[in-house]
Amino acid sequence: MFDIPVERSSPETLRKMNATFNSLSSVPTSATVTASNETFESGLTPVLQAVYSTISVVAILGNTMTILVFVFDKKLLKKSYNILILALAIADVLTALQLITHPAFVLGDAFPYPTGPVLGEIFCRIIWSRVFVFQLVVFSAYIVLFLTAERWFAVLKPHKYSNVFNPKRVIAYIVFSWVWSFALTGPGLLEIKYSSSADKICEFQFYLSGSLFRVLTSIFQVTMKLIFPCLVIIALYIHMIVKTNQSTVASEESKAKLRGKMTRMIGASSLMLIICVIPNQIFLVLAQAGKAEINSAPYHIASALTFANSCVNPFVYGLSNPNYRQRYRQIQLSMCPKVRLWEGRVDPASEGRIPP
Numbered sequence: 001m002f003d004i005p006v007e008r009s010s011p012e013t014l015r016k017m018n019a020t021f022n023s024l025s026s027v028p029t030s031a032t033v034t035a036s037n038e039t040f041e042s043g044l045t046p047v048l049q050a051v052y053s054t055i056s057v058v059a060i061l062g063n064t065m066t067i068l069v070f071v072f073d074k075k076l077l078k079k080s081y082n083i084l085i086l087a088l089a090i091a092d093v094l095t096a097l098q099l100i101t102h103p104a105f106v107l108g109d110a111f112p113y114p115t116g117p118v119l120g121e122i123f124c125r126i127i128w129s130r131v132f133v134f135q136l137v138v139f140s141a142y143i144v145l146f147l148t149a150e151r152w153f154a155v156l157k158p159h160k161y162s163n164v165f166n167p168k169r170v171i172a173y174i175v176f177s178w179v180w181s182f183a184l185t186g187p188g189l190l191e192i193k194y195s196s197s198a199d200k201i202c203e204f205q206f207y208l209s210g211s212l213f214r215v216l217t218s219i220f221q222v223t224m225k226l227i228f229p230c231l232v233i234i235a236l237y238i239h240m241i242v243k244t245n246q247s248t249v250a251s252e253e254s255k256a257k258l259r260g261k262m263t264r265m266i267g268a269s270s271l272m273l274i275i276c277v278i279p280n281q282i283f284l285v286l287a288q289a290g291k292a293e294i295n296s297a298p299y300h301i302a303s304a305l306t307f308a309n310s311c312v313n314p315f316v317y318g319l320s321n322p323n324y325r326q327r328y329r330q331i332q333l334s335m336c337p338k339v340r341l342w343e344g345r346v347d348p349a350s351e352g353r354i355p356p
Helices: 011-026 046-072 074-078 080-101 117-128 131-156 158-164 167-190 212-246 252-259 261-288 297-320 322-335 337-343
Strands: 192-194 202-204
Touching (some): 046 074, 046 080, 046 297, 074 080, 080 167, 080 261, 080 297, 117 131, 117 192, 117 202, 131 158, 131 212, 131 261, 167 192, 212 261, 261 297, 261 322, 297 322
16 A cells, blocks of 8 residues: 555645646556655646646537537438547547546646545545546547548448448447446556545555556556557558558559548548657656656656647548538538628629628
8 A cells, every 4th residue: 555645734735746646547656655845846837737728628619619510410420430530529528628627737726625535535536546537538549449440441341341330330339448448547446545644635555566467457558548559550551551552453442542531531630649649658658667757847748748639630620621621610600690691791793782
């Protein structure tokens, strides 16, 4: 059991402990965890709060607009890839909402820390552990993996596509991604508890600390959370490109799908996922090996980059796919009556009047 003291009487200490717990939730260790001024030097700062707030606001606005695309045109959901894109947008909105309301990222000292044992237990396990924040990140990665697999079947196995990616199976893939992501992150709920002592509010107790089983379990979790889906995404796209370009029997339809706007759009989303999450995973591996320091500036940059992935997809959709770009514009015009009125004006010479 590892006790990480947090002084109840000092909100500043609680704020500083946020950063320490944030790192420990991702990097299990068998060493004794102690609290010291040196540990807190690179904790949550106003600059980091501003960065996380900006990421959250942009993610909420952009992904809400993506969700509205499907709300206003439900026929789009007949396509399997659109169901997955909708699930990804919802996950990104939930990630942003948790980010902007979490004491470890934005609220800091403004968060109403509990004092009673019941609320304290809920706070430590549900909020302080960051389990659901990181679950949504892992869930999004697996949704992007299924989007990549969908393109792989569309390009290389079109005769099997309708069977593998019918709407019912796509829903099953989404449910599997949610359950699997929780299985990978959920154990964190059991490794932290409320402390009733005078100088602590939450404490970690890592199961089987220092054992070979715990080390192997940690390696498995880190690998399967983000490294595995990213590697599979890369492999599928490489195979798709090589197979289509080098094969003499590849149909023109397959080549057209490979060059199509949907494949390019999903490919760009996959690339952004890899760019955003891999630096954080590399940093965590270095930290476990003692080659990097948790709560340092590079750590916070890597963490912010990971969460930034939740706000980039709407820009990718709009820039790479004219259909999404047009629908975004229609939604924006519907929210701005004056702009919509200006768009509806016609040449007075041809019509004789301007609509009121």
